[in-house]
Amino acid sequence: MKHFIVIHLFAGSLIVFLLASFVLYLLNNNSCAQETAIIRCTLKALDIKDLDYLSYTSQATIIDKYDFELINTYAFEENKIDSKYLGEITLIPVKEDIGITKETINTNNRVQVLILKDTKLRKIDFTNLEQDLNNFLGTEQSHFGIYLYDLNRNQALEINDNQTFPPASISKLPSVLLTLRDIDAGKYSFDTLVTVKDELKHTNWDTIGQYPAGTKLPLRTFIDAAILESNNSAHYHLHNLLGGLSVVNPRTQNELGAQTFFLDPHQATARSIGTVLIKLYKGEILSEELTDYMINLMKNTGSDLRLAIPGGVPNGVEVANKVGFLFGGIEGSTYSDSAIVYGEKTDYVLVVLNDKAPDYPYGYLKIKDISEIVYDYLN
Template sequence: MASLIRKGGRKRGFIYVSTFFFLTCTLLASWFMWKQNQISSLQFIVYLNEREDKTVVAEEIDYSQLEQKIKSYLYRFSGTYGLYVEDLATGATLEINADKSFPAASVIKVPLILFLYSLAIDDRIDLDEEMVLEAGDIESGTGILKTEAVGTTYTLRQLAQYTIEYSDNSATNMLMRRLGRENFYFFLRLMGAEIIPLGPGKGNIMCARDAALYLKGVMALRELHPEYGQEVLQYLLNSKFDDRIPAGIPKGIQVANKIGTQVNVVNDAAIVLLNGKPYVIAILCSHIHEQEAVGAIAQISKLVFEYHRQYVPLDIFTEEEGISN
């Protein structure tokens, strides 16, 4: 009899544990689906989908000659280069290894800020909300917060500015802590990214096409919400790093760019606000010598700009404008 009671108790215990486990998993799954639905319904995501459905104007730029010129130029260098260029007026594209996976480095910070501002548009987050700098947020490398005292407070808007203008790693960590890494990755999927990062220590990766997608997202944000869109665009225009794509563009032309750098990796992605012919350009490089790649990106940028320049009325340029090398 005692043996039967013990067996019955163990069975009931197993049933209780199994039921608790099942209910916990169900609640977690429901919560996760609720979070995904909240992100899926963002005005920005809905707008992107509607925007994609619009018919693109027939292509008027033939990039074939430019593509051959760039390929011939890159042939002399070691390493791997990925390039994506898109004329925003027509949708014409130039692609070289555009879908190849590269370390994203700090270029991934652009869609993080898009996610933040998308939430702000829907009043799901307040850009004036304050966060406290924690010891775990501080990271070496680029940025200005790494030397600030733990306990210092910043608004989300300030963190966004530092993340883009100074490529601040610590500010990025704070925003990631606030927004949630998995939420951010799901946002990337909804944007249409082909390659999603695998997570810390597993691979912060993207392709040149996705890098350009995020820059186009900034322009879409400006269409949807001019104030917030211009704010994010201004962060990019104020970037403290101009030795890559901007170095190949005349000084009178605005370039909104975001660089990325790590060991053997040099990246840059930009919106070139050429009057009447704005375009996005993303160049990702790996297994390279840093200074060599920086120079190569500037030269490719110059070639792309000069090619676009032939489609723009000459009277928008001044005699003082020159292309730096």
């Protein structure tokens, strides 16, 4: 980013004086260093000839408990101001400031300037977190696959992330996402009527199965039920609408970027599921409208589907998740969860797969604890 500068050149002694004063100020005023995420900037006017408007660049030092790193700030004022020293400002960066943001602010001598903030999160060392998780899993480590991706730092932590596990109802994600992609493409609409079929019912009393064969329901009903309730009958109808395994498996690989995420064979890796959620978060799968629609569904799943990863974060933290569990089946008892977590400091994707869960209703407890460990470390 270029520094724009003013018409009147600073005397060298004035610059040295200001910088020295600022350094002394910071050295003598560190009482808040361990308490708050505060960035203090002394604004100075610098200038070069042939520029016809005034601008200011800041010298900033980070006093930062919360890992936000201010790369640079630039303050612009279109009207010429005689004051060389604009005073001190205090910037408190939050998650929403990541990237380049702007803010109009008054300095302490009543000069209003426009601040451009270039903010990022410092890289984090996942070594201790990985060790904590491995210690927590103990002898059960081989039964878990974990994939964590910090969406603001673009850093990943992986434990058995390429080991395959039965995803259970997390496998509904590809069917729903591919259906929404077809809506984006104009092949269907939410109002497209889908015929209920007996052979595609999981039970005769769920949201879809309660209707007699031949009943026509809007496509939206199947999409919503598959996510909000993890409804199997809805999923079977969507899967059939898409063309079955011969269509869904290759589309999952080619369009969703998941190389190992299948209904048949019923297996997935934590990394593949995480890849899908990362792409969903970044808007790389659906239009903005349908991305918001899908994530909103995942944020509002039934309370019995929000015990694991959502259960491990503080109240008020938004989590868009898709859980999958199976008790007493041919694959044994499994409990897995996948989520986008909108944390206080950073957003992240967390996928925890498992192939040996305690019997109902205790399968979620281990993942809830993992979620809590991860959240506390990142936030």
